[in-house]
Amino acid sequence: MRLTADFFNNHVCQVARDLLGKRLVFGKYEGIITETEGYRGADDEASHAYRFTKRSAIMFGPSGRSYVYLIYGMYHCLNIVTEEKDSPSAVLIRGLMLPDIYLSGPGKICRHLGITMKENGIDLLSNHDFYVTEGIVPKEIITTPRIGITKAKDKLWRFLMSLE
DNA sequence: CGCGCGATTGTA
DNA sequence: ACAATCGCGCGT
Numbered sequence: 001m002r003l004t005a006d007f008f009n010n011h012v013c014q015v016a017r018d019l020l021g022k023r024l025v026f027g028k029y030e031g032i033i034t035e036t037e038g039y040r041g042a043d044d045e046a047s048h049a050y051r052f053t054k055r056s057a058i059m060f061g062p063s064g065r066s067y068v069y070l071i072y073g074m075y076h077c078l079n080i081v082t083e084e085k086d087s088p089s090a091v092l093i094r095g096l097m098l099p100d101i102y103l104s105g106p107g108k109i110c111r112h113l114g115i116t117m118k119e120n121g122i123d124l125l126s127n128h129d130f131y132v133t134e135g136i137v138p139k140e141i142i143t144t145p146r147i148g149i150t151k152a153k154d155k156l157w158r159f160l161m162s163l164e
Numbered sequence: 165c166g167c168g169c170g171a172t173t174g175t176a
Numbered sequence: 177a178c179a180a181t182c183g184c185g186c187g188t
Binding site: 039046069074075092146147148 | 173
């Protein structure tokens with residue numbers, strides 16, 4: 001069953017945690033989300049939405065849309081917008097378990113699935129081949145600081161589920 | 165209009 | 177430890 005606005009219209013950390021074990025569908029690909037990070041505007045210096053910019057504008061919009069950006073000039077990262085409109089936030093997808101391979105890291109996920117800027121701003125609540133559905137219930141969930149950031153290192157907004 | 169740097173990854 | 181690689185975003 002596809003996840004709806006009710007699922008994404010909650011605090012980004014709640015959604016990030018709840019996304020663990022859910023099934024991401026992108027065209028012919030289908031995998032279990034195993035690792036996420038939450039990012040938020042205003043109170044989160046590490047977030048692209050700490051200030052409103054052209055790039056982060058999507059994070060200020062309604063939830064359930066994809067937010068894709070290019071990092072280090074060569075890797076794309078996939079996020080899903082959360083919370084109500086004008087409450088900027090998004091969940092970064094960092095781990096995905098496919099039937100044949102485990103993708104660990106946001107850049108690897110987008111490279112393997114073929115996700116680029118063309119996939120930015122897509123409504124996952126209505127799109128026919130890009131969405132999230134129910135999956136499995138995580139056995140154990142671990143919380144840690146986020147990876148690769150220089151600011152707001154104290155926030156425990158990274159979530160991982162045990163594999164198996 | 166110019167320039168430094170990043171929510172990464174693979175290689176040394 | 178560090179290079180690859182380029183659009184964003186902030187300062188001028």
